Amino acid sequence: MKNLCTCLLLFFLSAFCYAQNTPVIDKDKLFDLYQSQRYADAAVYLKSIFNDDTQDIKALTQIGYCFLMAGNNVEAEKYYSKAYQIQPHSLPILFSLGNISTKRGNNDKAKKYYGEIAKIDSNNFNVYKLLTNLYPSLKDSLRFVYLLKANQINPGEGDIAADLAEVHAVSQNYDKAYEVLNIAIKADSENLVLQRAKLPVANQLKKYQEVINSGERLMKDGMDAAVIKDVAKAYYYTKNYNKAIKLFSLLENLLMQNENTLYFTSLSFRYLKNYKMAAVYAKKTIDEAISPNTTSYYVLLGLVYEENSQFALANSAYKKGLQFKANPTIYYRLATLYDTKLNQRKAALNYYQLYLKSKPNAADDKEEIKFTKDRIAQLNLAD
Structure with a gap:
């Protein structure tokens, strides 16, 4: 792999240097700067060779790339913007400008550049994934649109599937959320993130035994509070109150209880006719619900x-x-x-x-x- 990367870098430098009639670039020097990751020095070196008003697209993007890798987003944006004026439909340039805008906190500009990519290449999965991150609210209609498009292009991609299922769940479209997660899990059966995300959805659909079976396996891999809560609820709904109490108590021992888990603990004790403990947890529920402020x-x-x-x-x-x-x-x-x-x-x-x-x-x-x-x-x- 290292030899392959070296060959590709040499090929790129050869093509880059060959494309310049004048001035001449010392490709060995440039290669050494890249190899040692001295990108700021590489940018300064390239700037010393090309004029500020150069229209050479390869030079502009390469200088911009060096500044980007060096963490100088201001200079990187300057050179990529010049390249954008020459080639406004170049996907690599648009991706770079979108990335720089996001890093600088200018989401509106990032949306603009990524939006242009979507118009040019409507089946570009990566751009839709990037766009979803610019709309963090689960109730934002554009976030849903971009998640849906990305999921249609690549339904097996776990991150998008989990995010789309979450949006469906917020809208109480639990059947759709379950289907999205099922497809992604079939593509990646070892994805524990997707399996965890499926538990609360399955609970909503009253697939309690599935939650118990899957959740018990997940708990063997680690004590995740959300998993424990979902499995405990499934036991509660199947009237296995003793197991529900055991898991809810585990959350309390881990200091991960909340109003909801304490409420279900009280209900479980009540159905077992343990009224003393039911009252204790009813009071705990009330205390948890009230802000200390x-x-x-x-x-x-x-x-x-x-x-x-x-x-x-x-x-x-x-x-x-x-x-x-x-x-x-x-x-x-x-x-x-x-x-x-x-x-x-x-x-x-x-x-x-x-x-x-x-x-x-x-x-x-x-x-x-x-x-x-x-x-x-x-x-x-x-x-």
């Missing part, structure tokens, strides 16, 4: 209401936050609200005391703690 959001809402003199609404917001998680901040806000805005001193005293009991940070909340202690003393004297 929910209380903070209600504090913010209460502050907004309070600053807008909507004191009743502020009171409701703060108390709603307490239902999720009590923290020093929310007790302090309620205390000052009752004390300074609602003139309910008894309630204020209660929340000031709860604030101190909730152990606020002695360093960060130094001023609030001092104020609270002083205010409690004043309110107690007033009584």
Whole structure:
């Protein structure tokens, strides 16, 4: 293989150098620069031979290629753009410009160049694959169009099949997703990515035994959380609740549980009439579903209401936050609200005391703690 690459490189250099009448290129020097991967030096060398206004397409693309390989995308684009003006329908030039545009984050330009390739060669699989990456949203209609076209050209290509199946699944076209994955798996039966992607689709189609059989084999190759979840669900749907619980618990041991897996665990215990554990996991499900920041959001809402003199609404917001998680901040806000805005001193005293009991940070909340202690003393004297 190494000898073949060397021969091809020598052939390219010979053809490149032979095509130039003037000036003469030292092909041995250029070959050495390529061999040692000194592409920046090769670009500088070629630039020293050709004028900036050269119209030689081979020279322009070769200099552009050297800059591209050297990581200088600005100069690479400059020379490929000159070549593009001379040969606007050259696929290699368009691919290079599309690649450079993507690297520089200019997706609109990349779409333009790749779109031109698609017009010239409507059966070019690679360009449709590249175009799909420029439309990351699963709900983007153009992503679906390009995925569909690429899959039609090469239905056995795993990456495109998996991506297309995902788009079908988002649209709840599970039959189509299953068919796309099946065809690709037949072309590459050892592709574990495709096999994993098929499990949630098969679950949706109630092919539970297939999920169990395939999933159990996949779990022997590694503990993938998504696979475990899909197999556990299949066991749940086939009423094998003990096995479902075992797998859901495994996810919990791996710290990979989520609201959904905890919910199914609770249901499984319920069907086994283990109501104690069903209640435990129902509570875990609720805790998992609630953001740890929910209380903070209600504090913010209460502050907004309070600053807008909507004191009743502020009171409701703060108390709603307490239902999720009590923290020093929310007790302090309620205390000052009752004390300074609602003139309910008894309630204020209660929340000031709860604030101190909730152990606020002695360093960060130094001023609030001092104020609270002083205010409690004043309110107690007033009584």
